[in-house]
Amino acid sequence: MSAKQEDIFKQVISHCKEYGFIFQSSEIYDGLSAVYDYGQTGAVLKKNIRDYWWKAMVQMHDNIAGIDTAIFMHPTTWKASGHVDAFNDPLIDNKDSKKRYRADVLIEDHMARIEEKINKEVEKASKKFSPFDEAMFRSTNGRVKEYQAKIDEIKDRFSKALNDGDLNEVRQIIVDEEIVCPISGSRNWTDVRQFNLMFSTSMGSVSEEASTIYLRPETAQGIFVNFLNVQKTGRMKIPFGIAQTGKAFRNEIVARQFIFRMREFEQMEMQFFVRPGTEMQWYEHWKTARLNWHRSLGLGHEKYRFHDHIKLAHYANAACDIEFQFPFGFKELEGIHSRTDFDLKQHEQFSGKKLQYFDSELNQSYVPYVVETSVGLDRLFLAVLSSSLKEEVLEGGDTRTVLSLPPAIAPYKAAIFPLVKKDGLPELAQKIFNDLRFDFDMTYDEKDTVGKRYRRQDAIGTPFCITVDHQSLEDQSVTIRHRDTMQQDRVAISGLHSLLNKKTGIAGLLRSLA
Numbered sequence: 001m002s003a004k005q006e007d008i009f010k011q012v013i014s015h016c017k018e019y020g021f022i023f024q025s026s027e028i029y030d031g032l033s034a035v036y037d038y039g040q041t042g043a044v045l046k047k048n049i050r051d052y053w054w055k056a057m058v059q060m061h062d063n064i065a066g067i068d069t070a071i072f073m074h075p076t077t078w079k080a081s082g083h084v085d086a087f088n089d090p091l092i093d094n095k096d097s098k099k100r101y102r103a104d105v106l107i108e109d110h111m112a113r114i115e116e117k118i119n120k121e122v123e124k125a126s127k128k129f130s131p132f133d134e135a136m137f138r139s140t141n142g143r144v145k146e147y148q149a150k151i152d153e154i155k156d157r158f159s160k161a162l163n164d165g166d167l168n169e170v171r172q173i174i175v176d177e178e179i180v181c182p183i184s185g186s187r188n189w190t191d192v193r194q195f196n197l198m199f200s201t202s203m204g205s206v207s208e209e210a211s212t213i214y215l216r217p218e219t220a221q222g223i224f225v226n227f228l229n230v231q232k233t234g235r236m237k238i239p240f241g242i243a244q245t246g247k248a249f250r251n252e253i254v255a256r257q258f259i260f261r262m263r264e265f266e267q268m269e270m271q272f273f274v275r276p277g278t279e280m281q282w283y284e285h286w287k288t289a290r291l292n293w294h295r296s297l298g299l300g301h302e303k304y305r306f307h308d309h310i311k312l313a314h315y316a317n318a319a320c321d322i323e324f325q326f327p328f329g330f331k332e333l334e335g336i337h338s339r340t341d342f343d344l345k346q347h348e349q350f351s352g353k354k355l356q357y358f359d360s361e362l363n364q365s366y367v368p369y370v371v372e373t374s375v376g377l378d379r380l381f382l383a384v385l386s387s388s389l390k391e392e393v394l395e396g397g398d399t400r401t402v403l404s405l406p407p408a409i410a411p412y413k414a415a416i417f418p419l420v421k422k423d424g425l426p427e428l429a430q431k432i433f434n435d436l437r438f439d440f441d442m443t444y445d446e447k448d449t450v451g452k453r454y455r456r457q458d459a460i461g462t463p464f465c466i467t468v469d470h471q472s473l474e475d476q477s478v479t480i481r482h483r484d485t486m487q488q489d490r491v492a493i494s495g496l497h498s499l500l501n502k503k504t505g506i507a508g509l510l511r512s513l514a
């Protein structure tokens with residue numbers, strides 16, 4: 001991360017705390033690493049993002065059913081899914097600092113540092129030459145070419161080592177590249193070992209009889225084991241999907257980047273069951289549909305890109321990520337995977353129950369293929385919040401902090417202010433507030449000057465502020481101030497409901513997808 005990126009990211013984190021979006025979990029006990037709590041504004045923003053996903057995926061699709069399965073599942077589930085044997089991270093310890101690292105992250109960070117050197121060369125040259133042809137510079141400058149060749153060499157070695165499951169070679173890359181421990185500064189490394197990411201606990205009251213169960217590391221398996229229940233009771237015909245949102249748990253070793261990588265997080269997943277042989281067509285369909293969904297939030301088309309997986313998981317025949325430009329660079333936001341019939345077949349084998357679909361058009365039974373869309377709700381929250389936070393310089397030199405959230409997901413749709421706390425203005429303002437809160441998340445504020453109240457609402461992303469003044473008592477009109485333009489209009493109180501509905505309703509976003 002460059003110093004500038006780091007500053008922006010720090011600003012996002014402190015804004016989250018200052019305005020009640022996110023707190024460190026158990027903060028009074030100095031916190032729990034990579035676990036966070038959502039505060040009064042954050043919980044509503046998160047709920048609104050989840051609602052938008054649910055409505056787009058479930059409410060707007062006749063052939064997608066939404067479910068809500070338990071976090072605890074029969075332990076055999078995780079044997080069948082492969083998580084017990086293969087849900088591992090390669091870890092390495094530094095013998096001097098006794099700190100443990102993910103070997104792949106050490107190598108990736110090392111490559112990022114070389115990339116940073118390239119960026120510095122490009123930046124320097126862009127200031128020196130005008131006009132500046134960046135592509136030409138990158139392909140001809142000796143130093144940049146050398147750095148790029150180094151990155152390519154490490155990438156090749158590393159992906160081959162991962163493909164071969166060769167942990168000695170992973171360690172050798174760390175040694176050859178002279179990667180040091182960020183704490184001790186030494187190169188005194190242990191061997192690389194695999195470490196399972198699942199949290200376990202025991203079920204049952206008597207310890208001898210208790211059995212080990214896992215906190216689910218993904219919500220997907222709850223869908224697979226219910227495939228036939230939903231298909232039969234919902235009379236679903238292929239192609240159809242099953243969606244759910246819920247908590248997932250992973251014992252992440254590299255816990256950093258705030259809510260980007262957490263130990264307890266929330267996923268929004270959909271498994272789409274298709275006829276074998278049609279999966280690539282549906283994979284392409286869901287890639288486009290999901291990218292469009294993200295873009296509909298209006299954070300900027302340029303902030304998204306696809307990243308195809310080179311190393312496919314053993315069960316996948318195609319996989320990609322939708323990456324988002326976070327303050328620390330492009331990183332995975334959502335995964336789209338063509339998972340073949342792997343999961344259902346594994347569950348058939350381990351449970352001894354048939355998980356097949358009778359296709360009446362083909363007059364044939366088969367195990368469906370699956371295309372999965374899987375997005376992290378907390379990561380999406382970070383994407384939305386970090387790209388909406390702006391510092392603006394106003395006319396006259398004043399500054400304001402504004403959170404330009406998409407209005408449909410903002411914690412409050414509007415704030416109501418009486419201009420002064422007398423002359424019957426609070427009573428009328430309260431009446432408007434009480435009428436509108438049946439349909440919209442509203443907030444009421446009568447403390448401080450109106451200017452200060454505007455600033456408070458700007459900082460939490462409230463798209464509209466409505467001020468009740470003396471004229472309101474005479475003609476039943478109010479001033480409505482727009483968050484992004486700061487423009488103020490006079491509108492009738494009777495028109496507020498339809499205005500808020502039009503400008504802040506989720507229906508508008510859903511229509512943009514149609």
Ligand code: GAP
Pocket residue numbers: 217218219220250252259260261262263265266267269332333334335372374375376377378379
């Ligand atoms: N069922 C497939 C699956 O779980 P994944 O790529 O491991 O695939 C899907 O996870 C999404 O879940 C990721 O794209 C990311 O948004 C989110 N995610 C994964 N691990 C996370 C973590 N430790 N903290 C926050 N979000 C995470």
